[in-house]
Amino acid sequence: MLHSLLSLATGLSAFTAPVAAPPTTSTLHKVATLKITILSTMLADQGMGEWGFSALVEADGRRILFDTGLRPETVLQNARDLGIDLSGVTDVVLSHHHGDHTGGLLELRRELSKQSPAAMSRIHVAPGIFLSRRHPGSELEVNPTIALKSAMEATGAVFMEHGKPEEIFPGVWLTGPVPRPNPERYWGQPESIVTANGLVPDSIPEDMSLLIDTDRGFVVVAGCGHAGTINTVQDARRILGAEPAYAIIGGLHLFAASDSALAWTASRLRSAHLGYLLGAHCTGIEAVFRIRELAALDRKRAVVAAVGSSFDASKGIDPLSLAQ
């Protein structure tokens, strides 16, 4: 009986389509036109600087806001100063729960939905972003996204959790939570997660990046780099295949990294054939310069990001004035 079932299965397999192989680089959709514009970071040629991060990603005509800055009005005002209309942007990615990435969302939603009801209405996050957090020795809730979620949902916005890598638009991926095989502990301020068994150190488990797949390799947009730069690059290669790391845009949390940690990071970025680095926010000025040198980049390819600076997949980095 078993033998006949096996024969039947074997016979059937000859007439059915072969099991789909895992996606390879050649089968994945590639984004043809890509522009990423920085809307919140410390350095500003135009608009306001702040300790925060936000960038507008435009990929084949799809527009996504990645993080929303610290202060309620920064991204809204900087976009106006730069002549960028955000009212048509429906999708927002929050890289993690910290206020310097989530602080502008509610004001953006309230202001822009007056012009377009769907503006900033679909919020992409990863599991863990709404966990309760405490500072050591305090009972106060310090996770601002818990209250933000309620306030946003009251306006009709919806949150979508991504527990694994997902292609949200053709060629545009969210990593979901990033595996961390390397000991990159760039977690920022000491906070604890409240669990049923007490407090545990907050490794910011929800930290995720946006990946854009292009013919020249993948582009990473990172918020604060808490999952680790190399962990994230390795995750991108796991998701999209062993392509070059064409560009990394955003915050990498290397501002306080030791010389040896920067050398380690840069050597691995060099091995990943990093083409461009637009280092914003918590990347750190010295870290950008070290990576420029140690990853064999030059001043056009490794730049400290300013508000309004941009990366175009066909033209490279436009640094604006001060950081050129």
Ligand SMILES: [Zn+2]
């Ligand atoms: Zn952070």
Ligand SMILES: [Zn+2]
């Ligand atoms: Zn940050």
